[in-house]
Amino acid sequence: MIEIRPCSGFEELDACIRLQIETWGYDESDIIPRKVFLVTQNIGGQVFGAFDSEIAGLPQRLVGFAMSLPGVKFRCGEAPEPYLHSHMLAVREPYRNQGLGTRLKREQWLEALARGIRMMEWTFDPLEIKNSFLNIHKLGAVARRYLENFYGVSSSRLQGGLPTDRLVAEWRLDSPRTKAALDGRASAPLNNEGERIVVPASIYEWKNSERDRERARAVQLENRCRFQDAFARGLVVIGFTRDAEGNGIFELEPLHGE
Numbered sequence: 001m002i003e004i005r006p007c008s009g010f011e012e013l014d015a016c017i018r019l020q021i022e023t024w025g026y027d028e029s030d031i032i033p034r035k036v037f038l039v040t041q042n043i044g045g046q047v048f049g050a051f052d053s054e055i056a057g058l059p060q061r062l063v064g065f066a067m068s069l070p071g072v073k074f075r076c077g078e079a080p081e082p083y084l085h086s087h088m089l090a091v092r093e094p095y096r097n098q099g100l101g102t103r104l105k106r107e108q109w110l111e112a113l114a115r116g117i118r119m120m121e122w123t124f125d126p127l128e129i130k131n132s133f134l135n136i137h138k139l140g141a142v143a144r145r146y147l148e149n150f151y152g153v154s155s156s157r158l159q160g161g162l163p164t165d166r167l168v169a170e171w172r173l174d175s176p177r178t179k180a181a182l183d184g185r186a187s188a189p190l191n192n193e194g195e196r197i198v199v200p201a202s203i204y205e206w207k208n209s210e211r212d213r214e215r216a217r218a219v220q221l222e223n224r225c226r227f228q229d230a231f232a233r234g235l236v237v238i239g240f241t242r243d244a245e246g247n248g249i250f251e252l253e254p255l256h257g258e
């Protein structure tokens with residue numbers, strides 16, 4: 001039985017910090033401290049935890065969390081729009097691939113909509129095939145911005161020493177695309193104007209091996225150019241699929257509406 005609910009009290013926030021370190025292997029310079037979690041809870045952000053209450057008699061154990069910060073979007077000629085920047089999502093290794101990451105995002109979605117917030121964003125590494133699948137396919141986010149080496153050098157073990165390039169996921173919370181994705185309905189296939197950008201399944205191995213890291217870097221550089229070029233031409237990442245070998249495929253096309 002996994003319960004998803006807002007974290008409360010120092011103990012539960014400390015558990016988020018421990019899971020953060022366990023997940024990313026951050027050193028001191030990269031850790032988001034408890035104070036920031038506390039502040040975000042008090043200024044309109046979110047800290048949701050996934051708690052395993054299976055073991056009777058023992059306190060609930062944190063096995064996942066999602067943390068977001070409040071922000072405001074300013075667009076020329078429009079009223080400022082409050083939104084959430086979802087900064088972290090983590091699920092403990094043995095609990096992964098059981099839908100918990102999706103449930104945490106769904107909880108963020110529900111709570112934000114209940115407060116009248118219609119937009120959430122976060123950044124993600126376009127070399128991470130699983131995360132891209134989760135963000136674009138399962139949640140229905142789109143991406144049209146590419147940030148080169150966004151965080152600078154990172155101590156995250158998931159980064160494999162590569163530049164911290166990121167796509168920005170835009171999650172329009174009340175859009176038909178989001179609702180369809182959360183209901184498990186697949187998005188329409190690419191039309192003729194569409195393009196594809198591929199991430200080889202071996203990328204995880206390459207990133208983690210001294211010998212093959214240059215191959216991962218080459219994919220990152222090539223895809224960086226392709227994303228930037230496609231975005232400059234008005235294309236948007238609107239779909240993500242996996243082929244039989246586990247390669248990840250971004251699908252881009254012009255986005256009308258939303």
Ligand SMILES: CC(C)(COP(=O)(O)OP(=O)(O)OC[C@H]1O[C@@H](n2cnc3c(N)ncnc32)[C@H](O)[C@@H]1OP(=O)(O)O)[C@@H](O)C(=O)NCCC(=O)NCCS
Binds near residue numbers: 100103134
């Ligand atoms: C990203 C993360 C939070 C996802 O949590 P999770 O509980 O495993 O997510 P879910 O089970 O809801 O969804 C994962 C989906 O990816 C799929 N998946 C698993 N491995 C995959 C792979 N190598 N390639 C593509 N998809 C993959 C799963 O099958 C599942 O889809 P399905 O439900 O349709 O079968 C978790 O993997 C994690 O903590 N990763 C490390 C930290 C991180 O990268 N955070 C995200 C930063 S944006």
